[in-house]
Amino acid sequence: MAAKTHNLSLLIALSLLQFQITLAVRLGATNNASSTPGGQRFDRDIGIPYTIKTMPEIANFIWKLFQQPTEGDRRHYPDDVVNVIIQDLQDGALGETGDNNVYMSAKGIETYPPGDGAKFMFTSILYHEMTHIFQWSGKGTAPGGLTEGMADYTVLKSPFYVEGYSTPGEGERWDEGYGTTSRFLEYCDSLRKGFTPKLNKMMREVYKPEYWKQLLGKDVDQLWKEYKAKSDSAPPTTPPPHRGNQGFDREIGTAYTLETLPGIANFIWKLFQQPSETSLRQFKRRVYTGAE
Template sequence: MNRRSLCIFLLPVSLLLSCLLQQTHAVRYVVTNTVPNTPGGQLFDREIGVNFTLSIMPTINDFIYKVFEERSPAERRNVPVLNVYISEFPGYAYKNGDNINISASALYNMYRPRSVSKWMFTSVMYHEMTHVFQWHGNFGAPGGLTEGTADYVMVKSGYYNQAYYTRPGAGKRWDEGYGVTERFLEYCDSLLQGFTAKLNKKMMYKYSDVYWVELLGKPVDQLWREYKAKYGNQPAEDSIDIFQGLKY
């Protein structure tokens, strides 16, 4: 078979800590390079690797729980198995169900210099793993809000390019997604400590714009206007991420 798959139960002793961390929150991690003979697949094996990916996943998982202030299993999404696939498809990365798919071609074309491959890959993993563990109102939440929340966790982790990331006050709409919505969530946090975590918990079963009023006392559109005014109503600009604007 032209596949390389490694389940965490088969890891060497050097990754025992990762195994123990998994048992803490009952998530099993599996990483599969489905295209090991492609340039991107070879880059993954050479510069990043299955073992490295497995070693960071429990840490990212725990960080997400911390950011969302989810202290008990009842507050968390039940994810028995989380798969990461390195494969070939148009685009960069996406989540479907409890699976994260990362494009080998994007790895090869965008991870430059090669020396920062692990750092860039870790940044993407913070974003994509957040999509797996965040609440989204049974898919009723605006897509821009879920993308902004995933970026929010990534920014909290420190794995983002501060020099090129979206500036506070940018954007056309509060639910534009990515950096625009991330900066707006930071602003809302400044009005109520832990706002983003509280909003995430409210979306366990459904989403409603009423949640913003319940938490902050104002409609979200009014909050957005006040946020824009705070930063001088600067002209809208595109959300910029470390992958040169390519959305994932």
């Protein structure tokens, strides 16, 4: 089956500091796995139109978060083209980048939560991967854990953060990457407003460990020790009320639960060789009404 492709030239208008800046960015989305289960699920539950609509929203969010109001502040590619490509990734990653391309795993899409949870998970990963497209990495000199942490920092600050993915104080090293480093960057922001955008800007040409001391007065290892000590002494945090219920509704749902229960029950009865009603454990009828 031929790959499904859609390219669109978009004008992304940013209104900043009383004047208008317009940037033309060509955005492309291609499904190279439309014959696979994951590619078919992408077409059914997410789709190229949604991807094209979401990409400029993510780009705007990243530029605003990293305080990059002008074209000169931003990372550019030949012809200013950014592509999202759905295909099978052989390394097990949910997503990855190469130059100006974001590759989203078709096999990963198969595992996304049901219903609207698929779009939520896809968008969350896209925030991470598009950060790699636009962030500075000192032309490859920055630690990989730092660039991955900055990408997760974007997700953490976005509306598409998956609750419980990371917690403040976790990890053994500041450059473990992903959630661990994103939370450490968040802590550094609390020491100096706008720290993470400033660090990203300093890494345009090269990464140097002394950037931490220049911005915060201490080297990164000392900052990490203080962060861990503060986290270890902090009382446990109470999650916001009903946040788990919202996550259940969004990513799992009552309909899916009811659909799954009979299959689990049948599996248990078959496994324990209980073919008849008389061989099954019986319960008194009890219905939860929510009033208890």
